[in-house]
Amino acid sequence: MSLNEQLKKVSDHYTSIVYEKANLADSQELADRIISFLTEKKIIHKELSDCVLGSTGHKPAENFGSILEKQYEGFLDSKPNGLEIITERSVFENGGNGLEQVNCPNCGQNQIEEDWGSALENWYDNTESDLVKCSNCLSENPITKFNFEPNWGFGDFGLIFWNWGKFKSEFLIELEKVIGTELTIVYGKL
Ligand SMILES: [Zn+2]
Structure with a gap:
């Protein structure tokens, strides 16, 4: 790997869009619905390929830029640049950079x-x-109710977009309609 490639690796970032209330029974159905939605709009390719880290994902298709606030130069040729769909219980965290609060x-x-x-x-x-x-007020709450800074997401379903950057809010609203619930956004960086 060239030094340039290595430097690039250091700055990989990702955006996780998490459905925090999903249960395992319908994760795969949700995944199929999202894939149809995004392939019809030509945001991603339907077939899986080696375009995410440590798994397979969906490469960006010709209209990928329509959902982004800003397009990065060379994005289509860079790696990783795919969409990874998670359908099992996961903590969607900010990339091991630690929590502040x-x-x-x-x-x-x-x-x-x-x-x-x-x-x-x-x-x-x-x-x-x-x-x-809580050691202060002694109330007991599920781990998912605590407020993590930077934000973390807990759920059985999530979309991880590698190096796509920031999404237009219209896209996130549309996605919430397709999935049928509020979504949690987690920004991560390796
Ligand atoms: Zn408390």
Whole structure:
């Protein structure tokens, strides 16, 4: 890999669009609906190819720029530049750059120093006990109710767009109509 390519790798970024209330039963149906919607508009190609990191995804098609606020030069030739569709329980995080705050939904106090390991594990396992107790107000709330800064998303369904950049708000509104719910946007950078 050339130095240029390596430098480029360092700055890969991605946008995750997360459906936080999905359940596993309908994730695949949702994925099919999104693929149809985006291929009809020629935003992505239907067939899967090697265009995301560590998996397969959908390459951008000729109208990809219509949903973006700004197009990056050389985007079509760069890699990764695909759409990865996640249909299993995942934490959509900001790329391992760390969190600044995790605030209690009840009193607002930063609880980042608390032990999050078992609550996270329980959430992944889909058990009932993903409650975290706030050390300040002593209220217990599911891990997904805490306010993460930068934003994180928790869900069974998500779209990860590699290096696409910022989407037009009209597109996100349209997508919410297709999926039928509010969506959480998570910006990540490697
Ligand atoms: Zn609290």
